[in-house]
Amino acid sequence: MRQRKSKSRRLKYYFASFFSLFALGSFVTIFVVIGFAEKKLSKLVLGGLGESFSTKIYAAPTIFKNAHSYSWPHFIERLKQCNYSPSPGIPIKPGQYHFDGKTGSLFVRQFNIPSYAQPAEIVSIKMESNGSWAIEDSLGITLPEFGLEPVLIAELSGKKRIRRSLAEWDDFPPHLIHAVISAEDHRYFRHWGVRPLAIFRALLHNIRREGPPHGGSTITQQLAKNLFLTPQRTLRRKMVEALLAVYLEFRYSKEKILSLYLNHIYLGQDGFVSVAGVHSAAKFYFGKDLKELTIEDSATLAGLIRSPYLYNPFRDPDKCKNRRDHILRRMMEEKFISSSEWYEAQQTPLSVSKQALGASTNESVAFFISEVIRQLIPLYGEEALYRFGLKIYTTMDLLYQDWAHAAVQKTSHQAALVVLNPSNGATLALVGGKDYQKSQFNRVTQARRQPGSAFKPFVYGAALEKGYTPTSVLNDTFQSFKGKVGENLWSPRNFDDIYRGTVTLRQGLSHSINAATLDLARKVTPVDIIDFARRMGIISPLEPTLALALGAYEVTLIEITGAYAPFINGGFRIKPYLVSSVLDAKGTLIEMDSQEKKSVLDPALSYLISSLLQSVIEEGTAKRLKKLGWKYPSAGKTGTTNKGKDAWFIGYTSDLLVGTWVGNDQAKPIYASGSKNAVPIWAQFMKKRTEGNPPPSFQEPQGILKIKIDPQSNQLAQSGCPQTKFEWYLKGSEPTEKCHMHPGGIKGWFRKLFS
Known part of the structure; x- marks a missing residue:
């Protein structure tokens, strides 16, 4: 009798010890798992960034102003770059345009960036007889301008080769949320992270090997797996996944969990780069922003979640459409869409337009x-x-x-x-x-x-600033210059090897005459040339030598x-x-x-x-x-x-x-x-x-004069001058003497008569 009691006590002791150790181990496991999850989630949720979101680089928006001239073909090119599509009549949704001859309209997309804000609106354009545009809104009121949104030109995904773009809960259209829930977890808003019955059914299905493996995972479990776990299918991993799912449901709202899921889910490949999240996927498969997705687009994306490779619309469009139509039916069964919406959507052909997100290539x-x-x-x-x-x-x-x-x-x-x-x-x-x-x-x-002679404008600009004029005379003769001690003489030549004796400052620059430029540089001084070039924006090292004038630095x-x-x-x-x-x-x-x-x-x-x-x-x-x-x-x-x-x-x-x-x-x-x-x-x-x-003409400012001169004397032209030309001068530097070589009036007539 005593032996039985003693044996019974030992068994109770062993069971108590086992359960105590099991409870302690379970507590430690839960504590470690939750601690690990919380550390990662602090970055994912509180920071809002996720483990990796790709950086997007955009071109500038294109602004079109009323009463300005633009090329119709170039405008159409810009619309295509922005992924606008032609409409048979008046555009009814953003991203559509319709043009007929020299008139047309487009439904401009809304965008808001630091440098420009554009509301979504219908814009009418009419080309006037002078080639300029008259821009009006849908009520016929003149618009000063409108803009086309910045085009995505590159995404930087880093070493992980993941392309992912952040989207907030309000960015997801309701029909996209409904499509994903219908496809992956129709009771998402009614469970607490796991569905034991669904897991049991999936386990039974997989044991019997009836068709493709079923996961039985809720959206929350899928998120836990994607964020924290490996793809390995083991009972231990499934238990940890369920534990993490319950913790996620306890820690965050349904909206936050679904937002994380939609931002992280894998949805295909762009070459060697993984496309993750519905925001990047919408751009990749449709060239659209999330707000522009139609019901059928949303169903297509939701259908990709189970197998982006199997249902890839570019690889197997028929299989993709069948999957899409199945999800559309599920959306109708869940009463997310009406029967008429379902019928119209499933009758719509699969419409994808691959937008390679790796634009940096x-x-x-x-x-x-x-x-x-x-x-x-x-x-x-x-x-x-x-x-x-x-x-x-x-x-x-x-x-x-x-x-x-x-x-x-x-x-x-x-x-x-x-x-x-x-x-x-x-x-x-x-x-x-x-x-x-x-x-x-x-x-x-x-x-x-x-830069060679491309530097010469700074030489001539410095000279004009010091009082020289376009008709100032320069020496155009071959010369040699002394360099530093021990160096040979420097003997620069004119490009055409022709020397004209004297030329005007305008001729020296227009014909890029080296000898005349060096004559001017010596008079202006290299130091003043450097000062002028620095003020214009030249920051590279320059030395005060005459070689500076010919662009040697x-x-x-x-x-x-x-x-x-x-x-x-x-x-x-x-x-x-x-x-x-x-x-x-x-x-x-x-x-x-x-x-x-x-x-x-x-x-x-x-x-x-x-x-x-x-x-x-x-x-x-x-x-x-x-x-x-x-x-x-x-x-x-x-x-x-x-x-x-x-x-x-x-x-x-x-x-x-x-x-x-x-x-x-x-x-x-x-x-x-x-x-x-x-x-x-x-x-x-x-x-x-x-x-x-x-392009518009150069606008003449105040302080500049256009004077008629004789090109031989560079003085004010008279009636007796055989040739004349107009020259520009800064006010106060213009010639004041009349041409002494070709006087006008009777004196000039007699000179011509006897010459």
Whole structure:
């Protein structure tokens, strides 16, 4: 009897010890699992970022102003870039347009970024007889302008190769939520994280091996698995998954859990990059924002969750449509949609339009994107730039960028091109080389080369500022100059090896005459030339030698192009920039470009410099432009270095500044010239840009005078002068004496008679 009691006590002791250890182990396991989950969830939920959200880079919005001229074909190109679709009649939803001849309308999408806000509205456009646009709203009221949204040009996914975009609960359209719930967990809003009966049914199904494996997991369990666990299918993992699901339900609201799920779910592949979250998937499969998804689009996305590979619409559209239609029926059965909505949706053909999110692989934008990244990494760090879901709005005009890339491809040598807005320094296009895949070296921002004669405007600008005029006389004779002690004499020659004796300041610049330029530089002094160049925006090292006047010191293409801006914009120095604003994943503004501008030049003087540079195109080294079909008011300067190693052309209209360079990375002689090699690239881009959109003329400021002179005496023209021309002068510097070589009146008549 005692032995039985003793044995019974031992059994009770063993059972009590076992259950105590089991309870302790379970408590420790739960504590560890929940601690691990809480640590990760603090980043996922409280920070709102998730383990990795890709950074998006956008082009600039395109703004169209009333009473301005635009090209219809170019406008249609821009609409297509924004993924607008033609409508057979008046557009009825955002993203549609309809044009008939010279009139039309479009339903503009809403967008709101730091630099511009556009409401969703119907805009009517009519082309007037003078080519300008009349822009009105749907009520016929004149609109000052409207904008097309920024186009996504790249996404940065980092080493994990995951492309994911943050969306908040309010961003998800109701029919998308209903589609996902119908497809994955129709009792989602009624359970507490797990459904034991569903798990049991799935387990029984899998034991019997009746068709494909069933998971039986709720949306909350799927989220727990995706966030915390491996794909390995074990009983232990399933138990931990259920535990985490219950904890998630206890810790967060249903809306927060579903938001995390929709942001993290895997939905396919874009090449080597995983597409995660419905926001990125909507862009990838449909080219749409979440708000633009239709019922059938939502059902298609929901159908992908079970197997993105099996139901991939690009690989097997029939299977994808069958899956979509099944989910549409489930939505009707759950009373999320009516029978008429179901019928209409399932009758709609599968409509997908692959939008490759890896836009950084697009050759035309690659150099621009790489420069944006290069500039931002020191500011934000690589982790933040690649993983924290930033939104970066750039200054890129996507259509200009495509044209610039095409223009650079025309040359047989290496080449680069940059397009700036001269009023504020915004970089509208940047092509750093012919082939980004072969070489990522950016010849716009990183290559330092001698600019040759492209530097001469700073010499002549400094002279005009010191009181010289376009008709000041310069010596054009061959000369040798002493260098430093022990160096040989420096004997620069004119490009054409012709010496004219004397030339005017205008002739010296327009024909790029080296001897005359050196004569001017010696009088103005290299120190004053450097001071002038610095004020315009040249920041590279310069030495006060006469060689400076012929562009002997290296600069970058974007630097010297930007330094021409004061000649166009009334005398303001600008700082070229590529990024207009940066937002965090929540849409909070982190940084916005200040668009630095500083007055460095009198407006009348800037106009006078432009007048000299117009002569370069009209009669000087860039007159080739006329043969290439260029016909609009413009100014610029060619540049060629020794043995044609570098060829430059910096040219501009009143509203656009474009710099081009041709050469090779080894700085070997290629015997190129600015006129022969760089000018055609500029011409191709600018002719495309001005189709249907002619640039305005240069506006004459106060303080400038247009005087009729005799070109031989450079004095005021008289009736007896056989030739006359108009010349520009700063007020107070104009000639006051009449031509002494060709007097008018009776005296002039007698001189002609007896000469």
